[in-house]
Amino acid sequence: QKTTPNVSSTLYILFLILSHSLISSMAHQHEFQTGLAGGEVTLNCTGILPDSKLPRDTVVHWKYYDTPLWYMEKGRSWKTFNADRFVIKMQYKQLWVRNLKLSDAGIYTCEYGTHKVRTSLHIFKLMISLDGHFLQNEVPELILMQNSSSPLLDLRITLFDSNNNTVMPELQNKSRQKYIMNLKKLEAVDSGTWVCQVHSDSPLIDQNIPFAVKVLGFQNPNLERKYATVDSSVILSWHLNTQKIKWKEGFTGQLNWKQQESANPHELLDFNVTAQGQLHETKKSSNFLFEIPERKPESTIEVKLPKVHFNHSGQYQCQLEYQGRHAQSKIELVVMKVSAKPVGPLSRGANMTLTCQVSGPLQPNAYLRWERVNGTKMDIKNSKHNEVKLEVNISVAGLWSCHLIEDSDRKISLHYHVEEAAVWTNYVIIGASVGGSLLVFALGCLCIISNISWQRRRQRAKRMAQARQHLLENKTCQCQQ
Structure with missing residues (x-):
């Protein structure tokens, strides 16, 4: 006798298969997580109950590949790893890893009962040259490294400066293990927190890696022009950004002057700044007339020319030195004079x-x-x-x-x-009378003289007085006759 399959039995078998597959997939979970070298990460033992609801006979294992890290059975636990860097958060049995290293990348497994949670930890390490401390116009080198249990990823990298502007790095070397990039020439305003954005499509990664950049320099432009007139006073100032960027390193510097670009520099003063930000200045020139003001803003190099001469013009260059490297800022002093001929x-x-x-x-x-x-x-x-x-x-x-x-x-x-030259007007009056009547003889002379010396005017006045005296004597003789 031929029998037909029981439809309900077939459906039941399919249900058991699907249920077993679902339970199996839930019991064996795979997760992916990223971490940064020097940072920390928490790996979850997904699905485990909190301590208050966890049966006492539950056995929990944490492994790195096949190496046991932590073991708990019937309320007792054993640590088999570095307790300073690997810590168990007891409530949910999470593994907390501190001070990550590239070598920490790999497969971490949490097992409890029939559950097994595998986490693939992918580690990135970002390094910046000179420990992130630069002078103006220097070009930082950035190195990004990665490590993983699976084949290394082909990464897309985007950089953002402290002002959130996109920076296109110059890629010097690209292997999937190490990316070496040169950034742009730095300015003082570039100080701050930059971001390296790392992207991958499979597995999906959008990792932002912040890093600090400090650029020691001047808040003045690279070349500033200052104007002064002869015999005036002028103050030349260079404002350092040490306080603004919290620069904690000591450095030195000097101030030089040269009248022309091709001339030899003449040192006016040198200075040093301690790690605590204290500025000490020493005057080096005794021939050049200038002063160092006592009261001035913090982190400022300043000189005062109390009486500007025409030959005080030229380039005043303030130079910083840090670990054998140099940065400088110039002020060009332009002096004006006028004359008449x-x-x-x-x-x-x-x-x-x-x-x-x-x-x-x-x-x-x-x-x-x-x-x-x-x-x-x-x-x-x-x-x-x-x-x-x-x-x-x-x-x-x-x-x-x-x-x-x-x-x-x-x-x-x-x-x-x-000034307009003075105009001189001289009047000479001579008078005489005859027979009771006054006969006035007047002789007036109007002279307009320019640029006549005082001695010539005295001589003319003397001659006019002698003429007057001669006429008066003649009048006296006529009266007597």
Whole structure:
């Protein structure tokens, strides 16, 4: 007799197979986790009950590959690993690993009852050259390493600087074990926390690895231009960023001056900054007239020129030195002077030449201008491109000003007052009377004299007095007759 299969029995068998597969998959779980060298990670014994609900006869094992790490049976436990770096969090039997190393990567297994939880731990290690301490314009080297139990991943790496701007590194070497990258030239504003973002599609990894960058340098631009007039006072300052970035290393430096780029530098002072941030300065030059102000902002190198000379112009360079490396910042001092030929005063109808001169080359967008205060457009003259000396011929007295102008901005001005020559008027009156009537003989002489010496005026006055006395004597003789 031919029998037909029992449909309900078939379904039951399928249900048992599926249930067994589901239970098996739940009993053997596979997890993936990442960690950073030097950091810590917690590996879960997934699905285990907390201590309060865990039967006393439960046996729990933690293994690294086949090496036992921790064992618990009937409330008693044994440690077989480094207790300083591997700790069990008892409530859920989690494995806490501290101070991770690349060699800690691999398979960790938690077993309890029929459950087995396998965790693949993938370790990244990020290293930055010079321990993250740089000077301006230096290029850091970044090394990313990885270790895993499975074949190493092909990673995509993106960098973000302290201002969250994307930085494209220059890849020097790429193996799946080690990525060597050069970053950009650093500036003082790049100090802060950077982020190395590591990405993989399979297994899915989006790991952000922060790292610190400290750039010792100046808050001034690399080249600053300062303007001064002859006989004025000026203060030159370099603001270090040591306090801002909490630089905890000692360093030294010096301040040099040279009038021209090709000239030999002249050392003005040297200084050192301790790890506690204390600044000590020593004056080195006795020939160059300058002062070191006592009161100034913290972490500031500052000198004062109390009376600027035209030959004080040039480049003032402040240089830092740290572990044999150097960084520098320059201030270019531009000095202006004015003069007149002849010196004056200006006689009516005469001419005078005013000269305005600056000590160094001007920027392409800069020029000199002479103008008379409260004058007309005819009293304005501008220099040509690259002219550092501007002359103007004048015939009108008054206050004249020379300006150095960059992009319509007056950087500096110097005034020259042209005096008008004095006008002298002399009157001589001689009088006489005849026969009771007063006959007045008057001789008036009006003289307008320019640039006559005091001695010549005295001689003329003496001659006029003698003439007057002679006429009075003649009048007396006529009366007696």
